[in-house]
Amino acid sequence: xxxxxxxxxxxxxxxxxxxxxxxxxxxxxxxxxxxxxxxxxxxxxxxxxxxxxxxxxxxxxxxxxxxxxxxxxxxxxxxxxxxxxxxxxxxxxxxxxxxxxxxxxxxxxxxxxxxxxxxxxxxxxxxxxxxxxxxxxxxxxxxxxxxxxxxxxxxxxxxxxxxxxxxxxxxxxxxxxx
Amino acid sequence: xxxxxxxxxxxxxxxxxxxxxxxxxxxxxxxxxxxxxxxxxxxxxxxxxxxxxxxxxxxxxxxxxxxxxxxxxxxxxxxxxxxxxxxxxxxxxxxxxxxxxxxxxxxxxxxxxxxxxxxxxxxxxxxxxxxxxxxxxxxxxxxxxxxxxxxxxxxxxxxxxxxxxxxxxxxxxxxxxx
Numbered sequence: 001x002x003x004x005x006x007x008x009x010x011x012x013x014x015x016x017x018x019x020x021x022x023x024x025x026x027x028x029x030x031x032x033x034x035x036x037x038x039x040x041x042x043x044x045x046x047x048x049x050x051x052x053x054x055x056x057x058x059x060x061x062x063x064x065x066x067x068x069x070x071x072x073x074x075x076x077x078x079x080x081x082x083x084x085x086x087x088x089x090x091x092x093x094x095x096x097x098x099x100x101x102x103x104x105x106x107x108x109x110x111x112x113x114x115x116x117x118x119x120x121x122x123x124x125x126x127x128x129x130x131x132x133x134x135x136x137x138x139x140x141x142x143x144x145x146x147x148x149x150x151x152x153x154x155x156x157x158x159x160x161x162x163x164x165x166x167x168x169x170x171x172x173x174x175x176x177x178x
Numbered sequence: 179x180x181x182x183x184x185x186x187x188x189x190x191x192x193x194x195x196x197x198x199x200x201x202x203x204x205x206x207x208x209x210x211x212x213x214x215x216x217x218x219x220x221x222x223x224x225x226x227x228x229x230x231x232x233x234x235x236x237x238x239x240x241x242x243x244x245x246x247x248x249x250x251x252x253x254x255x256x257x258x259x260x261x262x263x264x265x266x267x268x269x270x271x272x273x274x275x276x277x278x279x280x281x282x283x284x285x286x287x288x289x290x291x292x293x294x295x296x297x298x299x300x301x302x303x304x305x306x307x308x309x310x311x312x313x314x315x316x317x318x319x320x321x322x323x324x325x326x327x328x329x330x331x332x333x334x335x336x337x338x339x340x341x342x343x344x345x346x347x348x349x350x351x352x353x354x355x356x
Contacts, residue, residue: 001179001307008307042220042327111347119346126342129179129186137315138322138337145323149220159316164304168297169289 002067002104002128009060009136010096015161016053016140017089019147019154020082026152035081040146049146051077053085056139057092063132064099067107067124180245180282180306187238187314188274193339194231194318195267197325197332198260204330213259218324227324229255231263234317235270241310242277245285245302 027034041048047055054077065072072095079085110124122131141159148154205212219226225233232255243250250273257263288302300309319337326332 001303004303004307005311008312012312042323043329046326117343120343121347122341122343125179125182129182130341131338133183133311134186134190134315134338137312138319138334141316141319142323144316145220145320148224149327151221156316160309160312163300163308165295165298165300169299 002107003099003101005128005133006060006064006096006099006104010093011161012136012140013057013060013089013093013096015158016056016143017086017093019144019152019158020053020086020089022154022158023147023152024082030151037147037150037152038080038082038085040150042142042146042149046142049143050079050085052139052143052146054079054088056136056143057088059132059136059139061092061095063128063136064096064103066112067110067128068099068103069106069110070099070103180285181277181279183306183311184238184242184274184277184282188271189339190314190318191235191238191267191271191274193336194234194321195264195271197322197330197336198231198264198267200332200336201325201330202260208329215325215328215330216258216260216263218328220320220324220327224320227321228257228263230317230321230324232257232266234314234321235266237310237314237317239270239273241306241314242274242281244290245288245306246277246281247284247288248277248281 023037024034027037038050039048054075058075061072064070075088075091079088106124107128108123108125110127111121112124112127113119113121144154144159201215202212205215216228217226232253236253239250242248253266253269257266284302285306286301286303288305289299290302290305291297291299322332322337
């Protein structure tokens with residue numbers, strides 16, 4: 001299921017990219033600098049939108065790297081504008097485009113560790129389920145919440161996007177268009 | 179991986195229960211009615227905390243039901259206080275306690291549908307990955323964001339909780355205490 005969940009995360013990054021586009025349009029319609037939104041936060045001791053987007057991107061990028069054993073380039077977290085954040089998101093999507101099912105064949109049993117863990121480690125499965133999935137959706141939803149709270153016109157459909165619904169059983173289905 | 183992800187969601191519901199406990203303590207320390215928090219929201223056209231908690235609970239309850247074929251009782255969504263929301267969360271945790279790996283053996287290929295889909299359906303795998311996981315974490319994180327925004331003392335550790343770290347390879351590990 002690793003490949004399918006990463007594919008879903010990649011889809012959600014596409015949504016995040018669009019939300020920032022909607023944020024820029026909203027700012028334009030209200031005649032304020034769209035990059036004001038990049039520095040907003042929901043609490044004084046919580047990260048601003050910029051950092052939420054950066055961590056969201058890094059969570060899925062690093063998870064794909066850890067679980068596949070393929071390298072990931074460190075990014076300097078210098079984004080300050082909505083457009084720069086969109087470039088960061090798109091670079092993460094491009095990185096994820098480079099993965100296929102075979103890359104995650106041994107994901108569950110990978111040894112995942114970080115320098116600050118002092119030698120402690122997690123299995124790939126535990127890391128994915130206990131850290132990567134909850135953390136990715138946390139920062140994605142917090143970014144959404146910051147925008148919603150500040151008036152950007154977003155709804156649940158913008159969050160979930162299109163879902164793979166299949167036609168009624170027994171219904172006549174036309175030929176697929178190639 | 180279904181069983182492990184449901185287990186993680188159950189763990190996160192336990193965190194949500196604790197956040198509401200922290201919210202009640204915070205209200206007490208500031209001498210305001212804790213149930214004021216239940217009606218707060220981040221935007222005028224977004225659901226308040228009460229509904230975020232109800233949907234979060236229902237998302238995982240219905241997903242477990244759909245993917246296992248086991249029934250789930252409908253709940254009337256009448257909660258108004260933080261304590262009532264905690265009871266709702268605990269009832270969901272109890273429901274999830276009744277599932278084991280064998281219940282999800284055929285999860286991926288279940289046919290999932292809802293009356294308003296007019297006969298359209300999703301596979302269990304698509305429903306889980308495209309709807310249940312993103313939706314659960316969306317409402318969980320939005321509940322967290324409403325509390326954080328209103329001053330409740332929560333941090334990332336309260337969100338992620340304890341993770342299964344394993345001891346350094348080659349380190350001497352004492353006998354486990356039974």
